[in-house]
Amino acid sequence: MREADIIDLLRPLAANETAAGLADDTALWSPPIGRNLVLTHDIIAEGVHYLPDDSPSDIAWKLVAVNLSDLAAKGATPRGVLLGLSLSGEDEPWLQGFADGLGRVLAEFGVELWGGDTVRAPTTSLGCTAIGDVVGRAVARVGGAAGDRLYVTGTIGDAGLGLAARRGEIEPNRFLERRYRLPMPRVSFGEKLSSIGATAAMDVSDGLLIDARRLSRASGCGVEIFLKSLPLSDAARPLVSGTDDLLAAARAGDDYELLFSLPPGREQELKEAAEAARLQVSCVGHLLADPDFRVFDEDGTVIEADVLGYEH
Amino acid sequence: MREADIIDLLRPLAANETAAGLADDTALWSPPIGRNLVLTHDIIAEGVHYLPDDSPSDIAWKLVAVNLSDLAAKGATPRGVLLGLSLSGEDEPWLQGFADGLGRVLAEFGVELWGGDTVRAPTTSLGCTAIGDVVGRAVARVGGAAGDRLYVTGTIGDAGLGLAARRGEIEPNRFLERRYRLPMPRVSFGEKLSSIGATAAMDVSDGLLIDARRLSRASGCGVEIFLKSLPLSDAARPLVSGTDDLLAAARAGDDYELLFSLPPGREQELKEAAEAARLQVSCVGHLLADPDFRVFDEDGTVIEADVLGYEH
Numbered sequence: 001m002r003e004a005d006i007i008d009l010l011r012p013l014a015a016n017e018t019a020a021g022l023a024d025d026t027a028l029w030s031p032p033i034g035r036n037l038v039l040t041h042d043i044i045a046e047g048v049h050y051l052p053d054d055s056p057s058d059i060a061w062k063l064v065a066v067n068l069s070d071l072a073a074k075g076a077t078p079r080g081v082l083l084g085l086s087l088s089g090e091d092e093p094w095l096q097g098f099a100d101g102l103g104r105v106l107a108e109f110g111v112e113l114w115g116g117d118t119v120r121a122p123t124t125s126l127g128c129t130a131i132g133d134v135v136g137r138a139v140a141r142v143g144g145a146a147g148d149r150l151y152v153t154g155t156i157g158d159a160g161l162g163l164a165a166r167r168g169e170i171e172p173n174r175f176l177e178r179r180y181r182l183p184m185p186r187v188s189f190g191e192k193l194s195s196i197g198a199t200a201a202m203d204v205s206d207g208l209l210i211d212a213r214r215l216s217r218a219s220g221c222g223v224e225i226f227l228k229s230l231p232l233s234d235a236a237r238p239l240v241s242g243t244d245d246l247l248a249a250a251r252a253g254d255d256y257e258l259l260f261s262l263p264p265g266r267e268q269e270l271k272e273a274a275e276a277a278r279l280q281v282s283c284v285g286h287l288l289a290d291p292d293f294r295v296f297d298e299d300g301t302v303i304e305a306d307v308l309g310y311e312h
Numbered sequence: 313m314r315e316a317d318i319i320d321l322l323r324p325l326a327a328n329e330t331a332a333g334l335a336d337d338t339a340l341w342s343p344p345i346g347r348n349l350v351l352t353h354d355i356i357a358e359g360v361h362y363l364p365d366d367s368p369s370d371i372a373w374k375l376v377a378v379n380l381s382d383l384a385a386k387g388a389t390p391r392g393v394l395l396g397l398s399l400s401g402e403d404e405p406w407l408q409g410f411a412d413g414l415g416r417v418l419a420e421f422g423v424e425l426w427g428g429d430t431v432r433a434p435t436t437s438l439g440c441t442a443i444g445d446v447v448g449r450a451v452a453r454v455g456g457a458a459g460d461r462l463y464v465t466g467t468i469g470d471a472g473l474g475l476a477a478r479r480g481e482i483e484p485n486r487f488l489e490r491r492y493r494l495p496m497p498r499v500s501f502g503e504k505l506s507s508i509g510a511t512a513a514m515d516v517s518d519g520l521l522i523d524a525r526r527l528s529r530a531s532g533c534g535v536e537i538f539l540k541s542l543p544l545s546d547a548a549r550p551l552v553s554g555t556d557d558l559l560a561a562a563r564a565g566d567d568y569e570l571l572f573s574l575p576p577g578r579e580q581e582l583k584e585a586a587e588a589a590r591l592q593v594s595c596v597g598h599l600l601a602d603p604d605f606r607v608f609d610e611d612g613t614v615i616e617a618d619v620l621g622y623e624h
Contacts, residue, residue, distance in 0.1 A: 023530055024453045025382045025514065026352040031343050040338040041394040041441055045431045070337045082353040084396055084439035119357045122435040127396035129353055129441040141336045202337065218335055 001092055006085075006118050009092075009099050016112040018080055027114035029080065035133040038076035042067050043127045049254070050181070051166060056094045057101030058181040059126070064105040065183045066205065067130035069256040072190030073203040075139045076132030078109055083116035084127035109187055139193045139260070144200035144219030146289035148261035151270070153186050153279050155233040156208050157240065160252020175235040183256035189277035193260060196269040201260035207251045211259055212285065213293050219261070222288035225250070228298045231282040243297040250295070261287055313404055318397075318430050321404075321411050328424040330392055339426035341392065347445040350388035354379050355439045361566070362493075363478060368406045369413030370493045371438070376417040377495045378517065379442035381568040384502030385515040387451045388444030390421055395428035396439035421499055451505045451572070456512035456531030458601035460573035463582070465498050465591050467545040468520050469552065472564020487547040495568035501589035505572060508581040513572035519563045523571055524597065525605050531573070534600035537562070540610045543594040555609040562607070573599055 001009075007022055014022045018029040031037060044066060046052055050059050064081055071078045083102075090098075106113060111130070162180030164170045185203075193201050200219050204211050209225060216223035227246040240249055262270060274281040288294075295303045313321075319334055326334045330341040343349060356378060358364055362371050376393055383390045395414075402410070418425060423442070474492030476482045497515075505513050512531050516523050521537060528535035539558040552561055574582060586593040600606075607615045 020452075020454075024386075025354075026350050026386050026388075026450070028386070028450045028452075029349045029351060031349055033345065037341045037343055038338050039341060039392075039394060039426060039441075039443070041396050041428045041439075042337075043396050043398055043429045043431045043439075045398070045433055048431065074336075074338050074340070076338075080351075082351060082441055084353050084355050084441075086355055086357070086398070086437040086439075114351060115353060117354045117439070119355045119360065119437070121357055121437050123433060123437075125398040125431075125433050125435075125437040127353075127355075127398075127429070127439045129351075129394055129396075131351070138338070138340050140332075140340075142332075 001095060003118050006095060009095055010113065013099065013103050013106060013113040018112060019114045022115060027080070027082065029114065032133055035135055036138065038071050038074045038132045038134055038138050039129065040067055040070040041127060041129045042070065043125060046124055054181060056097035060098045060101030061105040061182050063126050063128050064102065065185050066256060067128045068109055068111065068187055069183065069185035069203040069205070071130055071132040072185045072187045073201045073258055074134060075190055075193040076134045077191055078111045078130055078132040078187060080112040080114040080131050082114050082129045085116065085118040086121035086125040087118060088121055088124045090124065109185070136194065139198050139201045141200050141202050141215055141218040144215060144221055144261035144287045146221055146287055148199055148263050148287045149283050150212060150223065150259065150261050150285040150287060151281050152204065152208065152231065152257050152259050152284050153189060153281055154257040155231045155236065156204065156255055156257065157236050157249025157252050158233050159183065159254035160249065161236055161239055163254070170239065173235055180254060183254065185256055186258045186279065189273060189279050190258060192273040196262065196273050197266045198260040198262055201258060204255045204257045204259050206253045208259065208284070209250045209295065215259060215261065216287055219287065222290050222292035223285055224288060224294045224296065225285040226296045229282060229284045231280060243303065246298070313407060315430050318407060321407055322425065325411065325415050325418060325425040330424060331426045334427060339394065341426065344445055347447055348450065350383050350386045350444045350446055350450050351441065352379055352382040353439060353441045354382065355437060358436055366493060368409035372410045372413030373417040373494050375438050375440050376414065377497050378568060379440045380421055380423065380499055381495065381497035381515040381517070383442055383444040384497045384499045385513045385570055386446060387502055387505040388446040389503055390423045390442055390444040390499060392424040392426040392443050394426050394441045397428065397430040398433035398437040399430060400433055400436045402436065421497070448506070451510050451513045453512050453514050453527055453530040456527060456533055456573035456599045458533055458599050460511055460575050460599045461595050462524060462535065462571065462573050462597040462599060463593050464516065464520065464543065464569050464571050464596050465501060465593055466569040467543045467548065468516065468567055468569065469548050469561025469564050470545050471495065471566035472561060473548055473551055475566065482551065485547055492566060495566065497568055498570045498591065501585060501591050502570060504585040508574065508585050509578045510572040510574055513570060516567045516569045516571050518565045520571065520596070521562045521607065527571060527573065528599055531599065534602050534604035535597055536600060536606045536608065537597040538608045541594060541596045543592060555615070558610065
């Protein structure tokens with residue numbers, strides 16, 4: 001398809017004032033007065049974030065969802081996206097499917113398509129810039145303090161198991177595969193992070209352990225993680241037994257849950273926010289004054305850091 | 313190089329409050345109060361916008377410059393960029409060169425690096441989101457009216473000839489090749505578009521003829537273009553003789569000059585703005601009430617539209 005045809009296909013999704021039907025090369029937006037902006041750009045790559053035979057609708061969902069997840073971790077309300085699509089000859093049915101999934105994810109989270117660019121390339125690469133806004137200061141990654149508890153939303157390890165199922169390495173599982181293909185950015189819970197008193201937050205995209213270490217280091221702290229507290233879904237639980245499986249779940253990426261630190265004494269606010277968002281929230285560890293990074297297995301034994309091997 | 317190493321390499325360019333040294337997945341920006349935002353995203357592709365043996369420094373310049381050019385056409389002051397780099401194994405010297413060029417273009421136009429993403433991919437694809445702001449309404453593409461004159465900044469056809477020279481199709485020419493490799497977005501002149509009374513504007517990225525037709529159609533007008541008024545550089549003039557060469561110049565892309573419509577009677581304001589920006593500005597045609605698209609050759613003869621063949 002020619003670029004003009006692709007734009008025609010996406011135009012119905014851009015019937016908003018900012019994009020003005022994609023009639024211009026730029027989007028024109030009046031940001032809400034008194035709010036600060038949060039901006040992020042993530043690319044998803046075939047073979048890493050999605051598989052060649054994933055449906056184009058699911059790929060579009062994931063492209064936008066992983067970016068909204070970054071905004072959610074800052075407590076921002078998402079407003080619009082710009083897409084950068086390097087396409088390698090995808091045909092009209094593929095692009096129609098992509099547009100369908102795009103429409104679904106934008107509608108689900110109340111986000112507008114504002115613009116972007118599409119070029120022909122030898123291989124496909126899909127980029128998205130997402131813009132949101134926040135009252136006052138966004139929740140940073142650097143504000144955690146020793147003694148803060150470390151919480152995570154939802155369940156951990158599902159997407160990693162879903163990818164293994166999709167690859168035929170374990171039994172097919174509809175729930176787990178869906179968690180890999182169609183992540184749910186925790187937007188409405190994220191909007192409450194600031195008011196419940198979260199000191200630092202990020203989303204779990206590369207794995208709980210590496211992301212917890214990033215958050216603690218950015219905050220100038222160490223961290224302890226307890227594998228026995230790892231929240232597992234009903235679908236994952238029968239597949240996770242023993243320390244190695246728990247470690248694998250804690251090292252798997254793509255869950256797009258929120259990881260955040262909270263000082264003790266905020267449990268009631270946290271409980272109410274989680275209930276309002278219909279989300280499970282679990283304490284998986286706490287931040288330390290010393291720069292250590294410690295992971296405890298189910299028996300409370302420290303696992304040697306050099307066998308974690310999750311750094312990529 | 314690992315992603316962490318690439319981020320380390322770019323970190324010195326992100327020493328601003330919004331990017332906070334790339335320590336987070338997101339950028340946090342407080343937009344100037346009372347200004348509207350202009351957002352754009354353009355990708356540059358190897359073999360289209362740059363050649364495989366172009367220096368990485370020039371490639372970085374062009375990636376940012378083509379996006380700033382879109383902002384300039386809306387009268388916006390550029391503020392920040394997010395980059396989406398799909399890299400296919402570029403080595404450290406390449407990335408160092410890329411970072412050098414990035415630093416140069418950001419410094420030249422007073423723009424900040426706010427963030428982005430980098431992934432490993434089979435082929436290289438480079439995306440950039442640029443954000444700027446404007447007082448009041450941005451100059452749209454749709455505001456032109458019959459009787460408006462159509463102006464273009466600088467000279468036209470240089471980049472097309474520069475690409476031909478780079479490909480060995482014509483004699484090497486340092487000036488023309490530089491115009492292809494290192495476009496100069498017309499940022500400071502663009503900031504005056506609104507105050508001089510421009511009714512519609514866009515940048516010339518795909519060629520003067522096709523872009524003039526886009527502007528006129530978006531404005532609900534027709535357009536007449538006079539090839540004899542095409543502004544040629546001293547370097548291009550000896551290489552352009554006769555209607556075919558003029559047409560080729562008017563069809564060549566990548567000049568990144570500004571094309572805008574202006575009602576009669578604004579010549580003095582235009583002259584002062586052009587002088588302040590040290591830019592040549594030329595009237596190349598005017599908008600029509602009827603939806604025609606007419607191109608006149610040097611003798612004033614209408615060239616048949618069906619031999620233009622510039623639509624891609």
